[in-house]
Amino acid sequence: MGRMPYHIHVFLYRERKGSFEFAVFERSDLPDIWQGVSGGGEAGESVVQAALRECMEEAGVTEPGRLYPLDSVSVMRSTVFAEWTQAWGKDIVVLPMYFFGMPYDGEVTLSEEHLAFEWMDYEKANARVGMPDQNTALWELNERLRRKNLKRAIPAWMERPWRMGEGR
Template sequence: MYKIPVSVLVIIHTVDLQVLLLERADHPGFWQSVTGSQDPGETLVQTAIREVSEETGLNPTGYVLTNWQIENCYEIYQEWRWRYGPDVRFNTEHVFGLCLPDIMPIMIAAREHLNYIWLPWQQAAEKVFSSSNAEAILKLPVRAQFAQVDT
């Protein structure tokens, strides 16, 4: 079954703007936030909750999960296109933020990730391989401020 070309990017961060990054198992040295494709019948929020749980072991429903209302459309890397339908070249990514009270231990999904690291937001933005991931992290100071006001 092909993947749906709709995904979530979840910036997991602490109140003091430490950001969680995961190192891809299929690309050592490629760091990213939690990301994943929508499953059939899922809402974007359900996708974000599932991906956070699968990739980190965290239960995101106990924390503030915010849809940042940002959509990024990008061309799918050639090496990953086989996962999608024959004529699919673009993916639409929806950005979310998940605010934790403090740095927490993570249980990575070994088939997907090799390691994890918590970094200050500026360093995290520099370390990720995806430009849309970096742009989202750079918006974190303003977004986190709104998340705290909303709670």
């Protein structure tokens, strides 16, 4: 059945000496592009399941922390994944992208999708991440951590499996 037309983005974070660090990954297909864990949903899985799976596949996260949904939401062009554009049909033009934060203090194991990763403070991570929507989500996560108001419930629709043609 393939991938569903939505994308997730997770910024792993940890606390060190009273401040926060964020794991930022360099893509292997686009060197010099750094981001959090990112990927598309698979058939029959929920947005939350996709986020947890991508964390395991891309960073080796076998004992994930709690996922915290961010208010930041974005879209990406469906043509980024040319191999899926035909399968999705003419109606899928953009894909929603949902952002999360996840506390994580374990080992990171890179997949073939990345060349490198680093734990960085907010300023360095923000400078390294080059996509404005990702910068906004990273800013929101940092701001929520700073304000101590990250703990938020995951909306029920993010827990339900997605099917082609469904929205929220």
